Amino acid sequence: MSPKTPSRATSRATARLRLTALAALPVLLLSAACGSGDDGARGTQQTDDIASVPETTTTASPSADVAGTPSTRPAGKSAFYDAQLAYVRCMRVKGGYKDFPDPKLSGHLDWGKVEEISSRPGQMEAAKGGKNGVCVDELQKVMLAEPKRDQQKDYESMLAHAKCMRDNGVSRFTNPTMSGGNAQPGGDPNPASPTIDGDSPAYKQAREACKTKLLDGLDGMQ
Structure with a gap:
């Protein structure tokens, strides 16, 4: 990438995140697995940790909730939305991005906001499952749950x-x-x-x- 246009280069890389994230997942998953002595226990513990995040009710913007809790699940939403909600919660609590945006009602992320966060110096991890891939398991579940597109x-x-x-x-x-x-x-x-x-x-x-x-x-x- 051209060093003369760092802001735009970062923006374009983030804009194509969903095309490259899936390819990066095996590497991130391997790195995460190497840091754990018991994969099964790790997966269960991570799920429990996210589930334990207190669900709070607030009239403020969910993205500004310092407790890291996204907005509650709209009635009739899909498994894709639920998976995205868990990923957002993980990114706020474990990933270090308290302003990570809520998913849309469709279940998709607001990629404009994700791109804005990722373009900040030293925060590209916002587009790749958090620092050290801490939320990569949740990201993989989102990708697996995403409905097939036309x-x-x-x-x-x-x-x-x-x-x-x-x-x-x-x-x-x-x-x-x-x-x-x-x-x-x-x-x-x-x-x-x-x-x-x-x-x-x-x-x-x-x-x-x-x-x-x-x-x-x-x-x-x-």
Whole structure:
């Protein structure tokens, strides 16, 4: 990545988190396992620890709750939401990120807020299961519980978003592609060495104008 654009490089890396987190999980899980003498006991203890976090009622923003407790589960929500809730709770209590955002009602995270946290100096772990992968087990459960997505619809959504970005002045914003039946995000022509200034007012204005083009769960993907 170009050392001349550290803030944008960090932003792009975080924006593609969900494409790389799954690949990183085996390494994080192995590292976590090496630090434990009893894998089975460790898994049970971690679950008990998270379950023991007191559920408090507050009228303040859940993300600002110093007790680390996300908002209560909305009626009728899925196992995916429950898994995400456990992950958020872990990130606040064990991961060291008290302002880690609540999941949306759909169960997906607010990736704009996660990206904002991760872009802070020394806080990239917010996008990778917490410091030393302390919440990687919860992250893996989230990925396993996430409902299967309609890749064609995702592709069409990202395509509409890419076209909107270009229509709003970001002329180099590339289209998504389909690879192996999976939708791959577009965006910067060269993510490893960004050519689009994501910190410019024009880019931010385009992002705001086009954000509704992305289906829930795709925000931050491109």
